[in-house]
């Protein structure tokens with residue numbers, strides 16, 4: 001153990017150990033990054049700090065004479081164009097929303113909506129380019145959003161913390177659950193997720209009463225199964241085969257093989273529906289072998305390779321919004 005070589009070896013091991021330890025601690029640190037940012041308080045001051053910091057609102061907005069960005073509306077009272085600061089202005093905008101949607105919008109509802117669904121109402125004279133602030137790279141969580149809403153309301157409006165935090169209206173509560181579903185799914189954007197779903201999933205799945213794909217299970221209410229189950233179902237479909245959707249392998253007397261779901265069994269025949277939705281009817285007398293292959297799902301297991309990480313997070317957040325109907 002005293003040769004120079006073994007001493008160098010021991011030294012290398014120690015260096016490696018230190019590096020691993022540092023790496024580990026840094027990962028642990030960044031891993032808890034989310035928690036660190038939730039220390040924000042739901043107050044106008046907390047929101048103000050996010051506005052001029054992590055939220056990057058200042059890159060497009062100004063507040064009165066504070067800041068110089070003009071891509072989005074000024075949130076303060078400023079010149080002819082902005083006669084009311086955001087909190088007061090929100091009441092007028094809410095009236096416009098009420099008229100258009102036929103349901104009562106409050107000022108808080110309006111501000112929450114402008115953050116949760118920026119495209120829902122585009123301020124005249126501006127483009128639909130407000131950032132999705134709960135998705136990467138900004139990734140505000142729900143608490144930070146509430147803090148921002150209180151900051152916005154404090155600019156000339158009636159600051160009602162109950163409406164913002166503890167007792168939100170129905171509209172605000174719904175928008176909040178959209179934001180938290182998105183934040184939980186790594187900051188995915190459910191609206192973009194709906195498109196990913198449309199492009200990759202509807203051929204096999206349906207939601208609610210829609211008449212889309214019938215090969216896989218209906219996904220309405222899937223949010224109740226939780227984020228972990230849903231992501232596993234997408235990443236490794238065969239690992240969590242849904243009951244009733246087992247994959248059958250049928251070999252007929254001629255040695256031809258059919259793989260798919262058993263979608264009918266009776267009258268001396270079975271129907272096997274493959275991943276493309278094609279149905280093969282096979283007479284039972286013609287079956288040499290029929291078995292379930294539980295290592296195989298009809299759902300393709302390479303979907304995660306087709307989707308980008310962003311699309312995966314988007315579709316996850318979209319599915320996290322598919323709550324069971326009874327809960328609403």
Ligand code: HEC
Nearest residue numbers: 055057060071072073114118121122123126129130131133
């Ligand atoms: C990339 C630029 C950009 C960023 C970043 C951005 N916004 Fe916006 N925002 C806009 C634009 C453009 C509009 C006007 C179009 C619209 O209504 O969607 C807008 C509209 C709004 C409105 C409605 C304004 C009104 O007069 O009715 C609010 C409230 C708002 N943004 C808040 C925020 C907050 C809070 C942040 C930071 C968390 C933020 N925005 C970040 C561009 C941005």
Ligand code: HEC
Nearest residue numbers: 200201204215216217233237240241242245275297298299
């Ligand atoms: C070729 C058909 C097909 C496509 C395309 C497909 N799936 Fe599936 N999916 C299935 C089948 C069949 C099952 C049931 C077997 C299983 O659990 O793997 C399933 C199961 C699931 C489950 C579990 C459902 C439950 O109730 O247990 C989820 C979640 C899911 N799919 C999501 C998706 C998403 C998201 C996409 C698009 C990105 C997608 N699927 C694309 C066929 C498909």
